[in-house]
Amino acid sequence: MAASLDGQLVVAISSRALFDFEEENRIFETGDDKAYMNLQLQRLDQPAAPGVAFSLVHKLLAFNDANAQRVEVVILSRNDPVSGMRVFRSAQHYGLPIQRGSFTRGQPPWRYLRPLRANLFLSTHLADVRAALDAGVPAAQVYPHSVHASDAHPNEVRIAFDGDAVLFSDEAERVFQSQGLTAFQTHEASNAATPLAGGPFKPLLEALHRLQNEGTPMMRIRTALVTARSAPAHERAIRTLMNWNIEVDEAMFLGGLPKGEFLREFEPDFFFDDQTGHIESASRHVPSGHVASGISNL
Template sequence: MTKLSSRKLIVAISSRALFNLDESHQVYEKEGIEAYRSHQRSKEHEILPPGGAFDLVKKFLKLNEGRKPEDALVEVLLLSRNTADTGLRIFNSIRHYGLNIIRAAFAGGNSPYVYANAFGADLYLSLNPEDVRQALNTSCAAATIWPGSKTCQVEDALHIAFDGDAVIFSDEAERVFKTKGLEEFNKSEILSANEPLADGPFKGFLMALQRLQKEQDLPIPIRTALVTARSAPAHERVVNTLRQWDIRIDESLFLGGLSKAEFLKAFKADIFFDDQKMHCETASCEVTSAHVPYGVANEGAK
């Protein structure tokens, strides 16, 4: 039996993140499953417009250009709550746009997040926050695409930006900040400067990106950035942690509490991952952002 190569970066994407299914979703919400089924069948040959993660998916797939299928660097999978019957419109749209997506799981009304781990996904993107939470609970890097009007920033490169605490790293430091304030946070980070932070939910995805960056003759370069509200002296622990993990990030921005949106625009981020909704909201004015519902900032949130 064929297995997905551990060398590949595997990205799982929900149908509503890949395509704009707002109209169909409204039919489902207001009129129920039977009306939704009829709606999808009646529009089976109408091509869906791109969704929030469409341009990002195109760039991931662009990394396979010039390679044989067995040597592909990236695999994109479709995970959907549809049935295969109602999902036929989705595959017609995939074919129309020339997206090389051949594997899919149609969960027939159930949450499809369980198949992200079954496929060995390094990343799962969805518009359903509860699906994303469940995926994070299974140790899969997952995020909710945040609505925004701007997506692809530059055609000939893939730029991915991350917040630090509760995204790349655990929320242990952020928990000190939330409970004891900035002064105690800085004291704690100075004392722990040489003690690596624990893993966050996106460490594995970042490592997979770094593995791709080492490949020869990539069709487009991959560039990563850490964009964090931390400032000196709290930066030292972050640098030492990345050294301990043997992870190189191309650009690191320690903003000391400044708004991240303009810096993400300057970096030309194709997507930005953050654990706090307010940062995702402001960032989405300039770039596509994605909320990671993990850590102390999301405890008790629905």
């Protein structure tokens, strides 16, 4: 019988998002790929340090057990195949059961997301993230200098999401940007009972919800909605989630306050937001990724 990823949560991730290849990347960025390959080959037996998304991947893979393969992580990288050897060896060193990968030596790897049926793509390369989002795959640009995740919650995958243009469509954000805060609040209050359309990360939230319901007592998922909305615009967001039959564990309606310190207290393994200002604030406290979608990214 042919191998299949059907029914699994599939996370595609670049090598630089999973491991700390910042020193090596400085050589890669010079365009001297031969020097880069030689350096990676010299360090073949030297495991790379964990990267920004390492904690998220490590914990998601813990949902797998002898009875079920619930999560699949695939390396999708602009690295060359020689460097790919070090990526796989590093994964093996840390006990990450990662078996699949595509290494494209500088070419866009996002085109392999569709045959993988990926639920999430994490990369440091913005162009690949934009292309993935255009193809309908939840994707975020990992900020490689983000603070790494806390180790305070070893049996809990903690993920925080912005609302508008991430979990939800950018409908309300368009009102805010074109007409201001008062019009936004009025619009959302008058449409409180009308669910928002899904945003690019709705499919990921749904997949996480299924994983939580089907998963193992050894690991659980805790989610948070972290949004600049405040009352009365909060109600539409909550009712939208209710309409989707999805619950989040925490909801923070911050009314424009900086998100970083609140996220520091929540201690997520990853935070997703569509606005670079919020990501720059958050990345000083938690692992963060930019969702390059919606009107703020036109």
